[in-house]
Amino acid sequence: xxxxxxxxxxxxxxxxxxxxxxxxxxxxxxxxxxxxxxxxxxxxxxxxxxxxxxxxxxxxxxxxxxxxxxxxxxxxxxxxxxxxxxxxxxxxxxxxxxxxxxxxxxxxxxxxx
Amino acid sequence: xxxxxxxxxxxxxxxxxxxxxxxxxxxxxxxxxxxxxxxxxxxxxxxxxxxxxxxxxxxxxxxxxxxxxxxxxxxxxxxxxxxxxxxxxxxxxxxxxxxxxxxxxxxxxxxxxxxx
Numbered sequence: 485x486x487x488x489x490x491x492x493x494x495x496x497x498x499x500x501x502x503x504x505x506x507x508x509x510x511x512x513x514x515x516x517x518x519x520x521x522x523x524x525x526x527x528x529x530x531x532x533x534x535x536x537x538x539x540x541x542x543x544x545x546x547x548x549x550x551x552x553x554x555x556x557x558x559x560x561x562x563x564x565x566x567x568x569x570x571x572x573x574x575x576x577x578x579x580x581x582x583x584x585x586x587x588x589x590x591x592x593x594x595x596x597x
Numbered sequence: 598x599x600x601x602x603x604x605x606x607x608x609x610x611x612x613x614x615x616x617x618x619x620x621x622x623x624x625x626x627x628x629x630x631x632x633x634x635x636x637x638x639x640x641x642x643x644x645x646x647x648x649x650x651x652x653x654x655x656x657x658x659x660x661x662x663x664x665x666x667x668x669x670x671x672x673x674x675x676x677x678x679x680x681x682x683x684x685x686x687x688x689x690x691x692x693x694x695x696x697x698x699x700x701x702x703x704x705x706x707x708x709x710x711x712x713x
Contacts, residue, residue, distance in 0.1 A: 488640070515699055527687065527703040540700065575640055583648075583692045583699045584631045588640030 486510045488589035490576050496595045502564040505592045507576030508557055515579040516559045517586060518544075518551055522572045530574075533559065534581075566596045599624050601688050601704035609710040610678050618673040618707050620688030630671040631689040631701065632662055641687060647671065658682070683711045 489508040497503055509516050518530040531541040531551035541551060548567070553559045563570055573593045577586040600623045610616055622628055629648050633641040645656025652664040662673045671688060685708045691701035 517700075526705040529700055532700055534699075577640070579699060581699065583629050584646055584689065584701050585643060586641070586701070588642070590638070590640050 486587075488576055488578050488587050490574075490589035490592050492592055493590065494593045494595075496597065497566055498597050499567055500565040501596075502562065503566050503570075503594060503596075504563075505561045505574050505576075505594070507559040507561075507578075507589060509559060509576070509578030510587055511557070513578035513580050513587070515581060516553060517577045517579070518559070518561050519575040519577065520572045521575060521591070527575075530561070563594075566594075568596045570594060571596050599628075599690055599702045601690050601702055603686075603688055603704035603707050605707045606705070607708045607710065609712060611712045612680050613677050616673075616675045616678045616682070616709070618686050618688075618709070620671045620673065620704060621669050622671065622688070622690045623669065624690050628690045629692065630662075630664060631691070632656065632660070632671075632673050633687045633689060633703075634658075635685045635687065635706070637684070644673070644686075678709075678711055680711045680713065683709055685709070 491506050514535050516533040520528045530544040532539050533553050536553040550562045573591040575591045577588040579586045602621045631646045632644040635641045644660050645654050647654045647664045655661050660675050685706045687706045688704040689701040
């Protein structure tokens with residue numbers, strides 16, 4: 485059963501620490517999305533890759549966030565330094581290029597103290 | 598700008614009752630429309646999608662949705678709700694941005710509670 489795998493599932497850290505979240509997209513999918521979910525803002529798109537190339541990261545705070553795809557099986561989202569307002573659930577989703585047909589991982593719940 | 602409004606933050610229904618979740622969108626062209634469901638502690642799962650053609654679309658788990666262009670709506674329905682349908686439901690519209698992007702805009706979600 486193909487699925488998107490995210491690690492860690494839960495992360496508690498202190499303000500100022502670096503946080504790295506990882507995502508393994510479904511094999512063969514060529515698009516990867518990072519979303520952030522909070523009660524106040526709902527689902528926000530942070531970054532979007534196609535064929536490992538970043539297409540859009542306009543939703544991402546550039547000063548502290550970075551997203552990369554070192555290879556086709558790994559996407560990373562890094563926050564450095566982390567702040568309490570970064571506390572949220574971060575979702576990775578992958579797709580095969582069909583508009584809107586995304587497969588989401590179970591998310592990484594981040595708490596920054 | 599593209600946007601999605603889900604007017605109901607929380608809906609409670611009894612098991613076996615019918616369900617309708619509302620979704621209104623703002624989009625400059627013919628939209629692609631989607632409903633996703635999120636069970637507690639899980640990621641989102643695609644329920645159904647509308648691209649073109651028949652305005653009534655069927656999805657998984659017995660859900661259906663109807664596209665009404667005149668009302669800019671894409672409401673989700675189910676004739677008889679099961680306790681396992683308790684979840685949060687998200688309406689989405691896309692694509693947006695230039696360059697053939699596959700990005701979606703999501704609504705804020707409607708949380709569904711099912712009473713026994």
